[in-house]
Amino acid sequence: MTGLRRAAARLSTGSALVARGGAARAAAWCRKSYRPDLTGWRAALGPAVRVVLLGGAAWLLYRVVRARPALMWLLAAGWLIAAWRATRKTPTEAAEDEPEEGPAAADPDAVRQLLVEAIGDRPGVHLSTLLAHLQERGQGEGWQVADLRARLEALGVPVRRSVKVDRRVAYGVHRDDLPAPSPAEAADRAA
Template sequence: MSRLARPAARLANGSAAVARGLVRRATVWVARGRRADLTGWRAALGCWLRLALLTLGLYLLWRVVRAVPALLWLFSGVWTVAAWRAGRPATQDPIETPAEAPAEAAPELDREAVRTLLLTLMGTGSGVHLRTVLTHLQQHPPTAARTAGWKVADLRARLVALRVPVDRSVKVAGVPTWGVRRRDLEAPSPAAAQEASTGASTAA
């Protein structure tokens, strides 16, 4: 039983990993259909179109399999190979891992660069939704690879870590949700305020 349990567990874990990967890629692909230069329902038209194309593709695949059931053998074989590869146990070298860890660590985001990006996405508006910011990051390198699979909550946590004020009731095109307001970004940062107060006390 132990000899069969090990490969069975590898296939099960690999199948779950492949399924998660497909769902993640489909989600990112659909999200990239949102246009950052539009607001409201018009901005989401691309997402709905991609979702419809994805649904149509799954339906056509189901019809093909119904018409030619023998294709299930081919699909099963491809899935099994992909699951076997994805379920490979992770091997870590205790000597090489610490040396490679710093190279793989993502660099820290610069607050001023993030502030400039947020103001650019706002345009002439008074705020921007976090989902609009996330869509922009996932569509443009070099942030596309780093933010693939991110949710709005992931972006919100990183903005909070950078001391960027976020609010859950920011209105854009009449829709309130998580976002950033222009007046909060244009206010002096805590570091700048502290420097200003220090300079004033020194001059006095």
């Protein structure tokens, strides 16, 4: 891969991470204002107000950029810097540089075994739970959920947006999406 393609891939991945991270932070901020001590519309009034505030901020930003189009250059530069920083390394470079750390390892059997172990008897595992499982074993120190997700996707492990485990839905790996065991692993199980 040429340097230009590598930079484009890094910016593309980083843009997706920045967008998902921003959306997740906005959703968490809105969700935080929910009042479980109240019922009905009163309980949901806080999140509704915050959604309206976010919409108002987006509309205000739109109006400012329409009035001063030169500001778009600053916004674009800020976005590119954030996207570049979000991916310190591309997933393939990270997998090459850190072969001994958890799912970044190139051994598909080890990754599958780790996923099977983390899933247990549940239908899947959330990425946050998998990251905690890795960190308990001394791997993935300093990683965020987005780092783990990028590494899993680089290894071809499908990550679903909505995996339901223990009545909670989040990004995760579903049992049905686990990679098939290699012939060597299947032979070990049969023996």
